[in-house]
Amino acid sequence: MAREADLVCNPRRITEVFLILHEKTNRPSDLEYEYMTGKLVSRISTGDFGAVLTPEGCRRARALGRRLAGVDLTAIYADDFIVPQETARLIAFGMGSERTVPVFKDGRLGESDLSYLTRRRFQQLGRLEAAGDPNATIRDWIEHCPNDFANLVSRHVEAWNEIIRAHVGRKLALVLHVEGFLLYPALLLGLIGDRMTSLHIPRAHPAHVRLFPDRPPLVSFGDESYWIARPKTIFGQYS
Numbered sequence: 001m002a003r004e005a006d007l008v009c010n011p012r013r014i015t016e017v018f019l020i021l022h023e024k025t026n027r028p029s030d031l032e033y034e035y036m037t038g039k040l041v042s043r044i045s046t047g048d049f050g051a052v053l054t055p056e057g058c059r060r061a062r063a064l065g066r067r068l069a070g071v072d073l074t075a076i077y078a079d080d081f082i083v084p085q086e087t088a089r090l091i092a093f094g095m096g097s098e099r100t101v102p103v104f105k106d107g108r109l110g111e112s113d114l115s116y117l118t119r120r121r122f123q124q125l126g127r128l129e130a131a132g133d134p135n136a137t138i139r140d141w142i143e144h145c146p147n148d149f150a151n152l153v154s155r156h157v158e159a160w161n162e163i164i165r166a167h168v169g170r171k172l173a174l175v176l177h178v179e180g181f182l183l184y185p186a187l188l189l190g191l192i193g194d195r196m197t198s199l200h201i202p203r204a205h206p207a208h209v210r211l212f213p214d215r216p217p218l219v220s221f222g223d224e225s226y227w228i229a230r231p232k233t234i235f236g237q238y239s
Helices: 029-036 041-045 055-067 082-095 119-130 136-144 146-166 178-188 193-198 224-228
Strands: 015-021 075-078 103-105 171-176 207-211 218-221
Touching (some): 082 103, 136 146, 178 207
Parallel strands (some): 075 171
16 A cells, blocks of 8 residues: 655655645535435536535635735646536636636546445445544445555555656645545655545645655645744744
8 A cells, every 4th residue: 555655755846735625516415425426427517506616615715715825836736527626726716816827637636436335324424424433434435445445546646746746846736535635644644545534634724735855744734824924933833
């Protein structure tokens, strides 16, 4: 199973990556099982339910773009599904710069295949998550679909390595499904991939990754004050 060492972690120059969970998809609440098992992909893509993202999701994506406006992003990457693509588009739009940040499609940044779930199991997992286990479904998928999990890890590692090599010394963003959003921090922290189930990062809270030429990656959560305005004293970021 892939570990941190399989990722490009020490580029020649400091490189920064913002990991962003795609925004919430607009879909009918009574079709949640169909959505999570991949049965609504074409209907979402063709606009059967109206806007791709919920109103709150649109607002958060644009707001994140405004917060990222001053960090000089050079690129945004997202899976080719319309939901992460629309999230990336609104982030770029929210940045409001004269130089539009390009959004690239990379299908390797995809998600799990939950079509194995029965409606009953889906409901059971929902109850487990509601009871305080936010990654019950991901853990169930890893256990029941090890080949799909291994392929997802392999694709994400491959995509990461190519993207980082193409943007050495720059700042970029990856808009991800929840699987990639949890997987990359786990691997960067030196964990095996299935330990991503030990992480829980809320939506609208980007993880910020700093890659150095000469030391391990630094993964930051909720440190907006640091990546926007660097502290001037030691431990100032903890004030």
